Amino acid sequence: MDIKKIAIKIVAKVEIFLDALLFRVPSRTALLGIDISSSAIKLVELYSKPEGGYEVTAYAVAPLPEGAVRDHEILVEASVSNAITALVQQSGSTCSDVAVAVAGSSVLNTIISVPAGLTPLEMESRVQTDVEPMLPFELENTCLDFIILGQNPTLLDELLIQVVACPEQEIELRKLVVQGAGLDLRVVDVESFALGRAYDLLVGDTKKEDGKAHAVIDIGASQITFAVVSEKSIIYSTETAFGGKQLTEEIQQHYNLSWADAGRAKRKGGLADDYAEVMLEPFKYSLIKHIDKALKIFYSSSESTEISKLVLSGGVSKLNGLAEDLSSALSIPAEIGDVLKHLSINDSVDMYSFADDGPAMMLALGLALSESK
Ligand SMILES: Nc1ncnc2c1ncn2[C@@H]1O[C@H](COP(=O)(O)OP(=O)(O)OP(=O)(O)O)[C@@H](O)[C@H]1O
Ligand SMILES: [Mg+2]
Numbered sequence: 608m609d610i611k612k613i614a615i616k617i618v619a620k621v622e623i624f625l626d627a628l629l630f631r632v633p634s635r636t637a638l639l640g641i642d643i644s645s646s647a648i649k650l651v652e653l654y655s656k657p658e659g660g661y662e663v664t665a666y667a668v669a670p671l672p673e674g675a676v677r678d679h680e681i682l683v684e685a686s687v688s689n690a691i692t693a694l695v696q697q698s699g700s701t702c703s704d705v706a707v708a709v710a711g712s713s714v715l716n717t718i719i720s721v722p723a724g725l726t727p728l729e730m731e732s733r734v735q736t737d738v739e740p741m742l743p744f745e746l747e748n749t750c751l752d753f754i755i756l757g758q759n760p761t762l763l764d765e766l767l768i769q770v771v772a773c774p775e776q777e778i779e780l781r782k783l784v785v786q787g788a789g790l791d792l793r794v795v796d797v798e799s800f801a802l803g804r805a806y807d808l809l810v811g812d813t814k815k816e817d818g819k820a821h822a823v824i825d826i827g828a829s830q831i832t833f834a835v836v837s838e839k840s841i842i843y844s845t846e847t848a849f850g851g852k853q854l855t856e857e858i859q860q861h862y863n864l865s866w867a868d869a870g871r872a873k874r875k876g877g878l879a880d881d882y883a884e885v886m887l888e889p890f891k892y893s894l895i896k897h898i899d900k901a902l903k904i905f906y907s908s909s910e911s912t913e914i915s916k917l918v919l920s921g922g923v924s925k926l927n928g929l930a931e932d933l934s935s936a937l938s939i940p941a942e943i944g945d946v947l948k949h950l951s952i953n954d955s956v957d958m959y960s961f962a963d964d965g966p967a968m969m970l971a972l973g974l975a976l977s978e979s980k
């Protein structure tokens with residue numbers, strides 16, 4: 608599956624809706640990648656250089672007001688719109704075309720097998736019939752898209768189809784908050800696909816050994832996104848509701864601190880001597896267990912692919928010694944993804960703060976790399 612292609616396919620519904628508007632913006636040059644995450648809004652604008660490669664031309668991050676977004680659900684539209692407006696101003700970007708993502712329990716992301724030789728209409732109807740029982744929401748209120756991955760290796764007269772679906776309301780909400788900030792929503796992607804794209808274009812080794820793949824693991828405040836990337840494609844992705852928020856909550860309760868102070872102490876240190884033993888190590892242990900489980904589930908569905916490297920992103924990846932601990936617990940080399948590896952930074956952007964925020968910017972970067980038609 609081509610990562611760029613599926614991003615375009617997934618957004619078909621939004622794109623179709625926006626087709627008429629596209630005539631008003633014939634020379635769109637960049638997409639603003641906006642990650643509406645559980646703890647913050649992160650924004651990146653990338654310029655695709657004529658000689659190849661990308662330059663960060665604008666970027667900004669700001670925490671979201673408490674309760675504005677929970678588990679990928681936008682609860683207070685106005686707060687999110689206002690935060691985006693402020694962030695765009697702060698970043699200095701003049702780009703108005705936006706890519707955002709959907710994720711979490713509202714997104715169905717699955718692979719099904721259907722008979723080869725169906726007409727496009729028959730295929731669409733077959734996909735809908737097969738997927739409907741898996742949907743936790745009504746089919747008629749669903750944005751659904753699919754892409755043909757290729758021949759089913761075990762049933763040769765069938766095709767494997769990657770299907771994604773999410774409630775129309777999720778797309779509508781994102782459209783409203785983006786429009787509320789005076790911008791245009793062009794692309795709605797799935798988080799794990801955008802993450803895989805960022806890895807592939809910005810961080811990944813150009814050459815992977817035959818039959819081997821890398822796992823890109825984004826550990827955020829409330830979610831672990833696990834994507835397996837092989838030769839230029841994502842072959843597996845899953846999400847787990849676990850993240851740095853748990854550790855902040857424990858610190859807050861144990862040491863009787865405010866949320867902000869607990870978060871700061873976690874990042875900068877200064878907690879009592881028992882912190883490492885009582886809180887940090889058990890948190891790391893749970894995190895490693897979650898990642899181990901994701902790996903085992905992947906291997907049970909794809910025995911022939913070996914994961915030769917774990918690449919970490921997300922704010923929690925900066926936890927001291929996490930990559931080393933994962934590496935020794937799971938016997939797979941692990942490292943923090945270096946988003947600066949292939950990116951140049953425009954003079955207008957604070958390089959040091961971008962480098963510091965880099966691991967948490969992977970999704971926004973992947974979104975900025977989306978393609979619109
Ligand atoms: N240096 C650090 N050490 C430990 N934890 C950190 C550090 N920096 C940030 N974090 C934690 O990382 C988390 C935020 O990461 P990130 O910005 O990737 O999350 P998010 O994208 O908002 O969340 P999600 O992807 O789950 O919606 C917070 O829990 C924060 O406390
Ligand atoms: Mg995130």
